[in-house]
Amino acid sequence: MSKPVRVRYAPSPTGFPHVGNIRTALFNWLFARHHGGSFIVRIEDTDVARTVEGAVEAILDGLRWLGLDWDEGPEVGGNHGPYFQSQRLKRYQEAADRLVAQGNAYRCYCSSERLDQMRAEQVKHKQPPGYDRACRTLTAEECGIREGQGIVPVVRFKVPLTGQTRTNDLIRGEVVFENSTLDDFVLLKSDGYPTYHLANIVDDHEMKVSHVLRAEEWLSSLPRHLLLYQAMGYQPPLFAHLPMILGTDRSKLSKRHGAVSITEYKEMGYLPETMVNFLALLGWSLDDKTEIMSREQLVQGFSLERVSRTAAIFNIEKLNWMNGVYIRTLTIDDFAQRSLPLLDKKLPAQVKRPLSLDYIRQLAPLFQERARTLAEVPELSDFFFVDELEYDAALLVGKKSTRESTLRCLEASRERILKLDRFDKESLEGSLRPLAEELGVKTGELFGALRTATTGRTAAPPLFETMAVLGKDLCLKRIDVALDKLRGMGL
RNA sequence: GGCGCAUUCGUCUAGCGGCCUAGGACACCUCCCUCUCAAGGAGGAGACCACCGGUUCGAAUCCGGUAUGCGCUACCA
Missing domain, CATH: 3.40.50.620 (HUPs)
Structure with missing residues (x-):
């Protein structure tokens, strides 16, 4: 009795694919897939004056990135073409x-x-x-x-x-x-x-x-x-x-509100699965609590009855949280692979290329639960790649510590590390944790000094795992540099 | 100006007449875990359901009006 479900996404190539636009594409796609119907893409290029070069490709790339495949349209054809209105x-x-x-x-x-x-x-x-x-x-x-x-x-x-x-x-x-x-x-x-x-x-x-x-x-x-x-x-x-998607000031989403093009989200390190999930929730909900949903759950649960009537505001904070959730579900290998392009793009120019995927795999676990976007990976992990750390010597001395005490900590640590045959998390911890007691300092003080010495930062992933990945030679070298910095302090 | 749509915590939302002294999530605060940062766990604060009337034994939920917001009002989509 009812006709087959056939819906279409009909973008106009007058700009790059806006998230609001893509959300419309998503809902159409979800509706089509839910009902086993067809999802059609039709390019509405009837405004010759405003047509933007490359926009069609950008739109199709956006759809592909999100996994919104179309049954009829550009590149795939169909029985009701052509799919460009200009034709x-x-x-x-x-x-x-x-x-x-x-x-x-x-x-x-x-x-x-x-x-x-x-x-x-x-x-x-x-x-x-x-x-x-x-x-x-x-x-x-x-x-x-x-x-x-x-x-x-x-x-x-x-x-x-x-x-x-x-x-x-x-x-x-x-x-x-x-x-x-x-x-x-x-x-x-x-x-x-x-x-x-x-x-x-x-x-x-x-x-x-x-x-x-x-x-x-x-x-x-x-x-x-x-x-x-x-x-x-x-x-x-x-x-x-x-319903529309609005900016934080409740006006129509525009460049003023930051990123609006779906391609920008890709560049900022958001995962396509996050975008699909997040965009689906802008104007639709499954029930009163389910938020993290796979593509399949989305397709299965989607219905027009549960689409809201009120405009939604694009909340980047929630997107960040959700992206972090998705990043943590990735396998180490997947996370490493997906981080690679961003690392390549954002790490300082002096870092030797090509980057080693194998090395990235080793440090991946340290950042997977810390990063909210893939773009944060290079920011958080650059000390694993650069030759020389740049940091203020004062950071070596903890709040409740002194220069002398820090010197003793690092010198003693250096001796211990030198003697280590194996350089993994367990041996490092087994050797250094008792050292704090022997020196009569809090573990936090010792570990803090070592953290700054080896990473140049006061906030980093767990010390021993970090040092293990860095390797014995590099750690020793960096401790020596830190010692020099300390000795030069206040002169 | 006209027409249309909308109005629940800061934000995303649940709610389709009694289960609501309004539920979940993000953000925020506290605590736990802990070598820092995260992550994770446990709590907390946060909404006179835009306002005014009406219908009803009973309204966030239905109706009317007002206000506010948004959208459209092109030889743009």
């Missing part, structure tokens, strides 16, 4: 011609100057801005005269002057619009390209789209689309308008 111009022109012939649309010869002026006037007089329908009643003869003057017309839809247009939005329930509040919008531009409104309904119909899941900003356009479906004699799909 479907003929269909839109035919539709426009048909609407004109049917009396549902008309050609408009008004100049953009006149339109601008008219709008300015309307705004000035607090009138609702909108086309004044000057060309709506032009006779064929009058049209001919204008054509003769070389004016290239646009095609406008003849909106009914009275009546209401209503439908049942799957998320918002019944929505009603007075036709009298709509103006005669453009269907076909003078350059022969369709506007979103026309292209959208022609394609959704021809591609047999069953459900349109799009952002709430489109809700206001819904009556136009419904009227168009009606005029074309098409059965409209079902609509669901998704």
Whole structure:
């Protein structure tokens, strides 16, 4: 009885894939997969002037990165192509011609100057801005005269002057619009390209789209689309308008709010599985407590009934937490592999390349539970890679310690370490922990001095594991450097 | 200005008439663990459910109005 579920993600290549946009793609994808339907990608490249070079690739890369595979669309084709609107111009022109012939649309010869002026006037007089329908009643003869003057017309839809247009939005329930509040919008531009409104309904119909899941900003356009479906004699799909994603100040998410492009999140070291999970929760929930969900759980649990109606604010703090959770679920090897590109990119230039994946595997466990993003790995671990540590000698001396005491600690440690045959966590700890007592200092004081000496930092992963990875020679060398620094202090 | 949508802790949200003196999560605070930092564990603080009326034995939940926010109002999507 019910038609197969077919949904589409229809981005416009006028910029890079915004997280809000990607969230819409995700919901469409989840809906399609949940119902065993098809997920279609269609490129809405009808705005020639605003098209951005490379945007299509960036959009597709974003989808691929998140694992949102499409059944029909660019690169994979399908039975309802082409999937670039710029390649479907003929269909839109035919539709426009048909609407004109049917009396549902008309050609408009008004100049953009006149339109601008008219709008300015309307705004000035607090009138609702909108086309004044000057060309709506032009006779064929009058049209001919204008054509003769070389004016290239646009095609406008003849909106009914009275009546209401209503439908049942799957998320918002019944929505009603007075036709009298709509103006005669453009269907076909003078350059022969369709506007979103026309292209959208022609394609959704021809591609047999069953459900349109799009952002709430489109809700206001819904009556136009419904009227168009009606005029074309098409059965409209079902609509669901998704809540928007806002910045921290509650305004539409933009560059001001930091990263907005999904590719930026990749570069910042967020995992695709985190992004999928996090974005899914922006406007949807499974129940009152489940938050960490696999792709499969998401697909299984997704439903429009549980999509919220209120706009959500993108909270980077929560994203960071969730990314940390996902990072900790990775295997050591996976974590090491995924960290490699970020390390390569962010470690100081003087660090020898190529980086050793094997070495990274050794230190990976030390950072896996500390990093919230992959980009933090190079920041936290650079002391494992650089030759010379740079730090203030004062850091060697702990708060409750003195220079003399620190010197004794490091000198004694040096002797102990020298004698070690094995240099692993256990032997290190077995040798150094008793040393603190012998020297009559707190373990914290001894370990702290060693930590600074070997890592150049006061906060680092557990000392013995760190030293074990660093290796005996390097540790000794760094302790010597620290000793020199201490001896030079206060001179 | 017009039209539309929305309104529960700072944030993401649960709630679809009695189970709510409103639950979970992030962030925050305290404690535990501990060589530092994290992670982990245990607690805590945090929402007069925007406001005003109405319906009802009973409303965060239903209805109306107001306010506020957001969106649309292009030969952009």
